[in-house]
Amino acid sequence: DIQMTQSPSSMSASLGDRVTITCQASQDIGNNLIWFQQKPGKSPRPMIYYATNLANGVPSRFSGSRSGSDYSLTISSLESEDMADYHCLQYKQYPLTFGSGTKLEIK
């Protein structure tokens, strides 16, 4: 199975900060990665498709990038509504595997 190592597990940042969350894949997954945002008590919402493509309706302050086996979700200027958990998912190979999640809090 492909392992997705996500970091950090939690972080606290101030409004306006640039925030980056990373997932590292244990095998080649190409760009077959989705980033999800999940707010308390809600279902996950896809934010980034195919590692770098913004989903419909997602603010442009969100972006995705890839460097080798490392995949990053970046929020360019943190807003209060971005407080949530973030998860990566690889869909290159079954079984699909998620990262362990990142809890993003506002300072």
Added chain:
Amino acid sequence: QVQLTESGPGLVHPSETLSLTCTVSGFSLTGYSVYWVRQPSGKGLEWMGRMRYNGDTSYNSALKSRLSISRDTSKNQVFLKMNSLQTDDTGTYYCTRGGRFDYWGQGVMVTVSS
């Protein structure tokens, strides 16, 4: 519009079998896959398995021996059955439409406790 709704018992006793139903509308089960994803309380997401549009299934390696996914296309329903439940199976269980993962159910909370 596309909707998925999970249903099932909120409480299951240890060693018993969990049975959940995902009822879908707005799309056909013969055109889209449906996945099951769970989330232990306060923890991350775990992909459990899928019912493919053609009736094939795939399972999480760690759950494969306990898990079964089936469907009734005439009722637009996908079923999950998992046996030998333990307390660490407690959490929220979701179904989601495959492909873009853009539609999810609201989730059903399952507690495993005696």
